[in-house]
Amino acid sequence: MLLYLLPRFDNPMTRPITDRCSFPSTLWRAIRVVGIDPAAVLHKAGLPGSVHLDPATSLSTSQYFAIWKAINALADEPCIALKIIRAGDTTGQQPGFLAGLYAANFRDAISRLLHFKSMVTSEKIWTKEEQGRWSMGRDWPFATEREPSLSIDLAFAYMVELGRRGTGQRVRPVRVQYARDRGRDDALESYYGCRIDFGAGCDSITFANEDLDIPFSGYSPEFLEIVTHSVLGAFAKLAGDDTVIDRVKSAMKRTMGAGRPEAAAIASELGMSERTLQRRITSEASTYRALLIEARRERGLELLQNPSFDIDAITTMLGYESSTSFYRAFKQWEGVSPGEWRLRRGMDRGI
Template identity: 40%
Template structure:
């Protein structure tokens, strides 16, 4: 998609009514707190939550608990810009999985769309982006009846999007303006980071970007670098280097397209430098169809990703290019007759049994 396709029109990325749902805080979140000098147990206690909750990566929390954690972070840090620091002072490799994936997008727009899709899959809120007259406006939406999002949480999200553009392009990009509900703080952390006019005390939080900057290419656009996400994805992407035949080239292109959420004939054909018709013909010459290769590649990659217990099931859906977790669950049921979570538990149990048997002493 070219910038001209978006000119002089409003583009709403999602308008669906949101339903309340629990979420998980990734390990990267707690590591970021520790690096900046905050103790996760202290934060959890201040939020009236179990002090060891951060040690259990299977625990889901409600939106009200999430907000309580953010409020505790600001109270204990005493720094209104602490959320911004979490975004900009965390190394790329230590960020959440969506940020790592987005860094290797083609450009800032592509990276933002990956973050939006990740939010839709893995978070109780959604980022909504509207484009008009050369400006991209970003807001956050929560289910009806949700209490106002803590200011520190909003600002961390906005900072993450700006930091994505800066690290991806290698330029110190600045928004056109930022509107924040927060009253003007006594420190200059917000102004120093955003580098643009900030309106404090606004009715709603809004990040306004220069739409022309969204097409700036990302320096690290290289799908193989997605191996940073985890060992399972790294192993899956090694095949990119070994394109012995045309089918393997198509499968490698599909893997690269999954994370972008656009694994279709047009995208694969474009990447391989072929017309869609030629792509379909060459696949047919090997006795396959594009749909067959797409489903089989996605199924195999799903197995590899689910085998890595550090990747949440919703994150697997994101990395496979699904727009929502229900679509992934339906597809996986068709493949394996069980849900992804059930398959993970079954295979993990089988692996544990094999290890225990191998550790038995010989008689």
């Protein structure tokens, strides 16, 4: 029997699934550690180079997939997923993974990890339990193509890694199925400890029930409650408990690098007509022009805090036609030039 995962500790008000994904900052840091520049990834994915600076940036499923495909292409090596997981030991693991380490057993840890993950992506997780085995996979309601192989590899490997670290044993899946054809996957197969079935009807991973019931040595009910509450709060904010104004500004920040974001384009990205967008903005006592000014100001201040970006680069990322236009706008926002703003904060680079 196939079941779609229903979280045991979620708000009883079920949110509708929308085409919105987030890419965690912990993953961006891990990707940098393995030698891949986030800005290069975003460039190859056709996205603004500043997306990795704001983990709250909302992405569509197609944009989310494009990032994973770009990482895989730039890595150009097999099993990059395993390197990313190991890099997390120095850059910080994802919150859901850390919370899972304090769960009661492997089954509880997986449930929490999958729930936290589903809060920030539009994936729909399914599980199946029969004949002493538990299987998991996921569908993407808004996808127009197959999920990238690296995204799948990392999701399954994280589950295996969570089980091994939590139990202190070499937990192995009893079966891994990939819809893709076999490639350079020997190291990944060795990591799982079982043969991978390629060319399957879907992507799934299966564990024996007896392994799921192995208790975690670090189980701490008190700490788990604290961590879970904290992670749920942070993920709920990323998952979309925001206003239309927040969503519009997020979309503006994501697209402004290609030029001044037009209302029709933003409306389309948010899945509504331009007329509906304008009405929703008005209902929240604002205007499109005011939101664009706010979005540019917020993004501009974020970018200026990164000394690796010069004024010309920031001008482009904010969608201004010239640095003169950016200087003029910034002085209206802050009363000083971008260079003076940085100088006062000890970030002057001779601008």
